[in-house]
Amino acid sequence: MPAMPDRASAPRVAAIVGPYASGKTTLMESLLLATEAIHRKGTVPEHSTVGDASPEAREREMTVEVNVAQTSYLGGPWTFLDCPGSVEFLQDTYNALAVADVVVVVCEPDPARAVMLTPLLNFLDRRGIPHLIFINKMESADASVRAMIEALQAVSARPLIAREIPIREGDKVVGYVDLVSERAYRYQAGQPSALIQIPEDLQDRKSEERQALLEHLADFDDALLEELLADTTPPKEEVYQALAKDLSEDLLVPVFFGSALQDSGVRRLLKALRHEAPTLDETRARLGLEGPGPVVQIFKTHHAEHVGKLSLARVWTSGLKDGASLNGDKVTGLYAFPAGAQTKISEVPAGAIVGIGRLENQATGALLNGESAADAPPTLTSLFALALRTRKQGDDVKLTAALGKLCEEDPSLRLEMNTETGELLLWGQGDIHLQVALARLARQFHVEVDVSRPQVPYKETIRAAVSQQGRFKRQSGGHGQFGDVHLTIAPRPRGAGFEFTDTITGGVVPKQYIPAVEHGVTEYLARGPLGFPVVDIVVTLTDGSYHVVDSSEQAFRSAAQLAMREGMPKGDPVLLEPILTVEISVPTEATSRAQRALSTRRGQILGFMPKEGWAGWDVVQGYLPQAEMHDLIVEIRSATMGVGTFQWTFDHLQEVTGRAAEEVVEARKAFLAG
Known part of the structure; x- marks a missing residue:
């Protein structure tokens, strides 16, 4: 060897x-x-x-x-x-x-x-x-x-x-027998272990366990295998x-x-x-690292008040000096961490971990000045969210900037401005994860927030077609405002989205006003009769009239909104909730609990299968209303000693009826009124 x-x-x-x-x-x-x-x-x-x-x-x-x-x-x-x-x-x-x-x-x-x-x-x-x-x-x-x-x-x-x-000795472990050196040691508090004789009652077990160790090693070493087959004791150095x-x-x-x-x-x-x-x-x-050097890999980022950005990195090749350039950023300060303290240094050898100041354009996980055959660490899927509101008026810009820095420190945090609900959401891996992030937000960046459970982005549509006239007329001295439209509003298949068409003939609505009608319709879709965005309908402009002097784009836009506002409640409106596809990964003994978690949350179980590459684990697949997702990860982890998890994607919208729908609509009305 x-x-x-x-x-x-x-x-x-x-x-x-x-x-x-x-x-x-x-x-x-x-x-x-x-x-x-x-x-x-x-x-x-x-x-x-x-x-x-x-x-x-x-x-x-x-x-x-x-x-x-x-x-x-x-x-x-x-x-x-x-x-x-x-x-x-x-x-x-x-x-x-x-x-x-x-x-x-x-x-x-x-x-x-x-x-x-x-x-x-x-x-x-x-x-x-x-x-x-x-x-x-x-x-x-x-x-x-x-x-x-x-x-x-x-x-x-x-x-x-x-x-x-x-x-x-009794029920206490007082030392160990090393299976390679075949020596025994007794623990000594605060000192190196003391060399002792191998206890007689352990001689047979030592021989048995040492033989098992050698046989495992021989699985990957032909020379060692030949020695074992020949009953030759391999030298300790070889082992x-x-x-x-x-x-x-x-x-x-x-x-x-x-x-x-x-x-x-x-x-x-x-x-x-x-x-x-x-x-x-x-x-x-092992990592297949190449590059002109110094090749540096960032594994953690810190933002500290009065200090700025500090990137923790490993220097893979060539060593690194203060003032060097890394991917276009100049190194401003190098720091070592003896026993956890932070001390400034002027250079660092290859192989060392170092803190690097002011790499403003370099993200956590980045490999600088080099390439690697190894895959970058995965970014974890977001599982839990909280809606944030600043306590102090005028802190919104400060909040967004601070959260951006927290997300840079921890890429498994994700910031989302939900355009459907108007909420600022912070996503993470669980409640403790987000509570720690918010504590840092207050301590490091002096921004305090109130949190709440995120709103569910419900939608609504109609079940029946309806025809409705919208006539907008206003006279206020001089030119007035006049627009008249006849709309047919009809449901479309789920997921088909919105469509606007017209069947105008003879110029009853001049062509230049038809885009204004469509604009008025799409403006209305932001809030239907139940208080939610409207989806999956087709609106057709079938007839109308105009005035050569008083008609305008604004008048036809207002007429279209009026027709939608009066017509939509007649079309049997229905609430739609988002349904997610979820895949829950758990140890096999927790599979039934994962299935129960889905069924008790109005979910639909689609089946389960072994988790590929994970011995003794299953993946439970199903549909789950987004309204039931918020604390799912808490239940899954509670059932699996903290190791279970899930992935999710939006799948489709589904009708909600009965008391559940009434409660959602009532809550929405209260929210919009407040």
Whole structure:
């Protein structure tokens, strides 16, 4: 086997991910303590950690954006990216994973919660991102490590291999046996683990688990396979090299365990990262990065008062100096993040994470001065919206500008001015996601808003054809106003839209006035007899009369509006509500609950099928009235430990009758009157 590359030669980046409350932020704190980047370990309850420093994160005691902390270990510079665990903030996580050499997936030792890792592991597996698993909170574990690995294997497309087995005293894990070095260690609070003899009662299990590890490695290494078939014990150095190679190529997933709270197993994790995680060159090769350099990839954007825009990026090639040009923007300030602090620097080497000032024209996710064979991180579909109104008069322009900056910081936020309802909508991944955004809006940009549930863009149409005359006549000295039209108003098939025609002969309505009639009709369509926009009708101008002196375009436009206003209520008007096509993705055990969520919301279930590429998941398809969509994501996540989601598109308009329609119309009248 060829010699391994020097894994301390260039800065490396490890992203720390995992479900909400798995202990990611505490693990990063422990890693920084073990590498002496900090000398006192903070805690989440005390709001003293390096990560989660923002008021929004500390108020909720959860990671709401990616946190950056830089340190070094055994001569190698490292950047740790503590990523949000809640699915509502996955956009930041996905963007950070795009610049990582390796990913540490943190989970709790509860097999029943293994399903919570499915979205993360699926994302990593599909993109071939090297990752390992750290089973955290072993200080309170009831389940066995073996049971946890089996549960995790069910949601991982890559084979999982145990790198160590636990040493227990009673119901407590007090150390581990390393399956490659075949050495045993006992945890020591605040210190490196102590080397001890392998307990006799673990000798057989150690041999069994080590053999399984070697067999997994041999699946990807012919030389190692030949050694195993010949009953030859491979040298430990060969095993380490095979592990590093297979991790770099995302062929398998090593599994470690410990307790971030008690700093147990953290130094073992660091050693694995140091000796086995991919190098900068290996990551560049995986991503197919090319370019004249410096090639820079932005994974996060911040807007700070009095400071301006700061882009967090990874420098892939050539290094970067202050004052350099990136895609036409001049770099104005470079910043490093030792232990989470921000310090100004003059240049940064290739491989490092850096903050770059004033890249005004560069967006989150942009790859500057280069190209990559890898797909850009996806932008998450909007699932939840709130309507916003400024509390202070005159803040509308300020609000729009501030929301634009928030959407640049987090691309999974989306701003929409709904032309049908006249509301300003902020879309996101859920209620907490939007509440955090609005808290930032008030803190960073000093704009406070009131929020409400968005209005549903109902429409209306008619069921019966009707003929109606509209005669507009006004005399006020001098020239008067006169216009006379006969209109036939008829329904069209659903989705056919509006059409205007005329059957005028003999010049009873002069040609120059016919466009004015159409204009008057289309102006009326903005609000029908039920108070909503009118769709799916055809209006035909069949007859009329004019006055050679008093007729005008304005008179015929007014006559057309009058005919529509008097004729539409006679055509049996009916309310139409928007119906969405939804696809709800859930673990199989939650499929029936997803179906029930649709049926109890007046939805129509169309069927369900296995989710492609997601073992143990289903997609439930159906129609759902948009009026029932608002908090659907809350119910779905509640039924799936937070991992379920859905996609939606508008499909068609559907009639609403009875008491439901009456309530909507009454509410609309009250809204228009107020």
